[in-house]
Amino acid sequence: MAILAFVILSNVLLLLILLRKPGKRYLRSLIQSKSENPTQEASLLETIQNQMERQQNLLQSVKQNQQNLLRKTEDMEQSIKSIRRFQTVPTATAPPPRAMDNPQPTTRLSPADHLVQVLKQGGDQAALAQWPAVKVKITAASQNRIHRGDVAGLELEPAQAGASFLVFQVNRENLLVPNQETLGVFQRYQTGHRGLFALKRQPSPPTPQVGEPARVQPQGKLWRVVEQGAVLIRG
Structure with missing residues (x-):
């Protein structure tokens, strides 16, 4: 002006x-x-x-x-004046994204956890339907070592009759678990198996379950234990 x-x-x-x-x-x-x-x-x-x-x-x-x-x-x-009125008009903000717009990434299970999950849901038969398995038992030489108190590097051998354990190959990992009969023995005697499976007592599981498979390596026709597993029992 x-x-x-x-x-x-x-x-x-x-x-x-x-x-x-x-x-x-x-x-x-x-x-x-x-x-x-x-x-x-x-x-x-x-x-x-x-x-x-x-x-x-x-x-x-x-x-x-x-x-x-x-x-x-x-x-x-x-x-x-028109420009000022336009600038004072509040701009609409976009609504926050819904939860379904941002799906959470699924957690990938390790081979051992995957095997444990299948065993809990369907037992031996469900696991056998997904992965190849070998029925094994402890060798006589390893049994003698257990009696002497030497439980490092126990060995197992294939067995059709009298097998107490199963070796599953899951994603290139060889995992050892007790079969259903052996799990019942753990629950009945309230004891684990030295050198193979430690026993963990929990109030929640109604039946004995595999908590962690043992890890084994092939030694010719035998399987050698390199890492002990765990069994969950009620108690």
Whole structure:
């Protein structure tokens, strides 16, 4: 608004200067013409009239420019107000994603945990339906070592009759578990098997379960225990 006032004031001052100075100059010329050369009076009067008409036209042009400037200023103010109103409108925020949009990654079970899970759900038969297995029993030499108290690196051999354990191959891991009859023996006598399975008592399992398979390695036709497992019994 200060710029608009300055422009209007400048135009008014310019108009006053144009109206005052030429008038004095032409009046002075008219007086001199009457005294010096009366024959030029008509020509001077016509010149003065033309000059006055030009000044009036200039005045009208200045007024028109002022009106145009006022209209543009009003339009600019309206545009600024519209922009401010638009900026104050709150923007809608996107709703948070639902839980189904961000599925949690499934935890991949280790071979041992996978075998334990299948055994808990369906026993030996469910596990045998998924992985190849070998029925084994403790060798006579390892039985003698157990009696002497040496339980490191016990060995097992394939056996069709009298087998107490199963060796499953799960994802290239050889895992040893007791069969259902051997689990019942653990529960009945409340004892584990030294060098093969430790016994863990818990109040929750209604029946004895494999808590952790033992790990074995093939040694020719035999299987050698490299890591002891665990059996869960009620107690």
